[in-house]
Amino acid sequence: MYKTIITPRVSETDAVGHINNTTLPVWFEAGRNPLFELFTxxxxxxxxxxxxxxxxxxxxxxxxxxxxxEVHTWIERLGNSSLELYEELYQEGRLCAKNRAVYVNFNIEKQHSEPIPDEIRAELNKHLRDIDEKQLTDSE
Incomplete structure (x- = not known):
């Protein structure tokens, strides 16, 4: 699992006093930076x-x-050219949001997907969400 600490900004707070719902996708994306680093x-x-x-x-x-x-990011599923992420956001130890995201390893120039290279696949396998974690967080 990858962990990323997010410090909320005043500008992310909405009129009812909590972090705006449009902010969380950006925070989850910040938790994917180690993955972006692997691929590019x-x-x-x-x-x-x-x-x-x-x-x-x-x-x-x-x-x-x-x-x-705190954003927690796991690899939920690893396909030939795609991967599914499972992500959770915690504040003060409370689970506040869950997210799933599917990405494709894509060649922009050729405009098609490509297999995930073996060296990247090996690193991603270290962050697979295991069955015990799935049972714990899926029941919350």
Missing amino acids: PDHDFANWKMVIVKTTLEFTKQVYFGKDA
Whole structure:
């Protein structure tokens, strides 16, 4: 699992006093930075590999300004050219949101998907969500 600490900004707070619902997808994306680094180490958008094709966000608790949040990112499923991520957002030890995102390893120049290279696959396998974690968080 990858862990990323997020410090909420005042500008992310909405009129009802909690972090706006449009902010959480951006925070989940910040938790994917280690994955982006794996696929495109030079950060060159001309060679960018990870293209998002689906995301599903579920809010479970409100998130507030003034308290750090933590994004947990696992690999849920690893296909030939795609991967599904399972992500959770915690604040003060409370599960506040769950997200799933599907990415494809994509060649922008050729406009088609490509198999995930073996060396990247080996690193991603280290972050697979195991059955015990699935049972614990899926029941919450």
